[in-house]
Structure formats: C-alpha cells, structure tokens
Amino acid sequence: MNARLMLVEIRKVWAWYLAFLLVTMFYLVLKPYPLAHNDIVMSVLAAFQGAMLGWRIFHDPAGTQSFAWSRPLTRTQLFMNRWLLGLSLQVLTLLVVFALVGSGARSRFHEILAGETNPFYPACRWFDLAVLWPCAVYGLLAYQAALYLNAFAEFNWRHLGGAISGTLRRTLLSVMALCFPAALFVLIDLPPATAPRWPYGVLVAGIAVITAATTAMAVHVYRHMEVES
Amino acid sequence: MNESVIHTEGLSRWFDKKQAVAEIVLDVPRGAIFGFLGQNGAGKTTTIRMLMGHLHPSGGAVEIFGRDPRWLSRADRQRVAYVSENMNLPRWIRPNEALALNASLYPNWDAVRARDLMNRFGLEDAGPFATFSKGQKRALCLVLALCTGAELLILDEPASGLDTAARRIFLDALLESNREKECTVFLSSHMLTDLERVVDRVAILKAGRKILDGELEELKDCARVLHLPASARRETVERHFRVASFRKAAEDVRATILDFNEDRLRALCAEDPAYGCVEMRGLNLEDLFVELVTGDLIETGGSVV
DSSP states (O other): OOHHHHHHHGGGTHHHHHHHHHHHHHHHHHOOSOOOTTOHHHHHHHHHHHHHHHHHHTOOOTTOHHHHHTSSOOHHHHHHHHHHHHHHHHHHHHHHHHHHHHTSHHHHHHHHHTGGGSTTOSOOHHHHGGGHHHHHHHHHHHHHHHHHHHHHHHHHHHHHTOSSOHHHHHHHHHHHHHHHHHHHHHHHTOSOOSSOSSOHHHHHHHHHHHHHHHHHHHHHHHHHOOOOO | OOOEEEEEEEEEEEETTEEEEEEEEEEEETTOEEEEEEOTTSSHHHHHHHHTTSSOOSEEEEEETTBOGGGOOHHHHTTEEEEOSSOOOOTTOOHHHHHHHHHHHOTTOOHHHHHHHHHHHTOTTOOOGGGSOHHHHHHHHHHHHHTSOOSEEEEESTTTTOOHHHHHHHHHHHHHHHHHSOOEEEEEOSOHHHHHHHOSEEEEEETTEEEEEEEHHHHHHHOEEEEEETTOOHHHHHTTSOEEEEEEOSSEEEEEESSOOHHHHHHHHHHOGGGGGOEEEEOOHHHHHHHHHHSOOOOOSSOOO
16 A cells, blocks of 8 residues: 555545535535434435545546556556555545534534424434444445446456447446445335344345455456556 | 566557557667667557556567566566656646655655756746646656666657757766666657667667667668669669668669678679679668668568677
C-alpha cells in the first residue's frame, strides 16, 4: 500500500465522494422516522456510492492510464492499492454514519425540531445504528460488482474494438452493478421485519464469499489487461 | 558479449488485420544508448508498449532483465523508468506531488538531481500539470524518469516539444545517467541530429519490420552513397555490396550501400571498367535514415554489421 499514490488517486473521486457523503448525512439527520436494517433509501445511497467508487477509482481519465501503470508496482499491487482506497472511503462513510447517529447528534436534532410531538420520541440512537448494516453491505456489494464489471469491460471491449462508447458502456455496467445488490436486497431484507430474513452469520459469510470472488476475478483481469500509453 | 537488458525474439503485434510490428529481433546490451528509429507509424511506440508490458505480443517474446515485462516483480520494475509519447500525468497533479510520489516509489530516487533539473528546466514554481505548455509537460516527465536511479530508461519521443536549450539539458542529463550511473537507455526519436550525439547503437524500423540494426559508428563507417554512371545496373552493384537504395537521376545513379570496403569497390570496378570513376560520400545518421526508409531494403534478421 502506497499512501502517496492513494493521495494522487483520491483526487479522481473526492468531489463525488463528498457529494454522496453530504447527501447521506442530510438523509440521516432529516429522516423523521427510526432507522432500520432494511432502510431502502440508505441501501440505495450506499449502493450508488459503492458503484461510483468502483467506477471512478478503477477508471483512469483518457490518456492518463499509463501514469499509474508505469510506476514500479506490480499489477496486483496497483489493484490492491486502488481497492483499499475504495474500501477506506467506505469505512470512512461508516464512521461518519456511526458518529452522527451513535453520538446522539441525530437524536438531539429531532428533539430540538419536534420534541415530544415526534411520535417516535425519544429517538433511540442505539436502535438507529442498525442503519450501518445496509450502509456497509450494499456499499460493499455495489463497489465489488462495479470494480469487477469495469475491469472486465476495459479488458473485453478494448479487445472488441470499442463497439459502444466508453461512457455508455460504463453507465450500463454501473446499472448492472447496482442490480446486483438490489437483487440481494430482495433476497435478504425486503419484508419488513426487525432483523434480516437470514441469520447475520450466514449473510456475512455470503458477502465475504462474494467479495473474495469478485476481487479475485478483478485482479485476474487487471493482471492480463492491455493498457493505453 | 554484454548481457542484454532488453531482448526480443520474433516480436510481432497485430491490430485486427493490420500487422503493426513484424518479427522484431532486438538485443540491447547493458550500458548502451540505443536509438530506435522509424517513420511515423513504423511500429516504434507499439514495440515500446510491448517492452513496458502494456501491450501483449501477438507473437514472439520480449524480455526485460531476462523476464517477461508483464510479470516483473516490484524490485525489477524499480529498475525501469518510462516516458511515454503521450505525456500522461493526471491533469491536476503538481510537480511537487509527482516528485514526492516517485520518491516514495523508487528507492534510488535522487532528490538533489530532481531539484537541480527542475530549476534548469524552469519548473520550480509551476502549477498543475494541465496548465503546462507541451515542452514543460515533457520536461517534467523527463525529470520524473531521469531521477529514479533506474538501470533502464525507456523513452518514447523524449525530446518532442522541447526547445533547443531544454533539449540540451535533457541530452546532458541523459549522458550523465548513462556514463556515471551506467544506465541503459532505449529511446525513439525523430530528432536524429540529437540522437547522433548520444546513441551507441541504432535500429531502424520500416512498416513494422526492422531493416537495420548495429553500432552507429560502424554503420556510418560502412555506409556510402556511390555516384555511379547512368548505365549502372542494380544487380551488378548487389553482387558486391548490400544496397539500401538505388536511384536513377538524369546524369548518374546514386546507390546507398551499407557494407563499403575498398576491396569490394575494386572488385566492382574490375567487373566493369565503367564503374572506375565512382565518386562517393559518407552519410550522417539523418542521411542514412532517409535513404533507408525511402529505399527498398527489406531485412528482418539481425545486425547488418
């Protein structure tokens, strides 16, 4: 892991990342109802953020690809550097959510805003922390799907001669990446309940397998793809 | 014989149905400054991209330090620095950030030399990369490569866009790297007068094929333009010399040959007395290059000398 390279690479993504983070923070503060493990808006926000990170971190602007690829890092190291950067940003989002909800800032805001007239008064910050679950799971799954699909697209479409434009291709693939956690959402969480349909242990194991598999596939693509220079 | 830092064997690359590089054999010995020449579209950049492991060969093999460049370890990658034809830094990066990044990645990074070259190129107070002129962009890319302490520099059109003073600074720095740090340099350029000052060996590409490869001084010693009588025939000259081009003018014929020596000339004159009054002149690198790429020499094998 090279911190300097991460600082260079983060420039590709920081404006988008901050925008998503701000929207997430506004949502958390302003939602007047309790937050839960199956909060669909939080799931969608996290999934969009994950897909955005996967897309932008693993995509080099036109003409600049060989800059990173010519530094003295193996392709696997370059991949892992970028992958860890994306994961770090997702962890940062979780920390911000945790701080906002766990510190009681959100509860305090609602108490000031509505006080005892809020039907959910008093807001229970420890109950609201369940929102970390969709934030972590759908952010991670969308990120994994996006990075794999984008790496696959770079590899495949370049060899096919660019039949579709790069922007359209990435948009389609990002939509596909979002479908992936959305399908899982239906499978896991859609029915209103106090906990997911499956035991947390099973879900975590399943997510770990998906993460490991998509990472391994993306690394494989990175090791074999051709690079502009 | 010196160890080869770069070795290719039958290196080829196709793009769809077009062959960009055809069966190139190269050996770049350690410590050499190797000029890689060719017209636009001759296959230089494609070859360099394969040397860097950015493109996969369609056929043949390429080795850097005895290994496939795609699978070089981090330690081996730290022995190679590269400047691409398209100056490829992110548009937002500032020179200090780029230098700090390289310093963190190359264990032999020479910060003192980097500062010195930045001053000499006039880049010390420059803003983001996107605001640079073409020459400044090129200069920064060169500083980033020249100060890595790498054993092998691969430079694709390094002097393109540099003004005369900057070219001089670059060539001096290049020679310093080569002489004092024993760095091997593989560079392609159209600035043949500059190249002639620094290179030890050259290879010339034409339409994806290597047509000539050898020590520059030997090539220049052995290359001659013969001014022959108008009646001269190519077959006759080819029986004695390797002919790169054979051009008929109004009053005479000019043949560029690559393997001149006095004995062969005497043999040619003995075969036909009309050749007795041959005039000849030597060639510099630029003349040799033009004669070769506009002539009809086809050569795919090894060194001509």
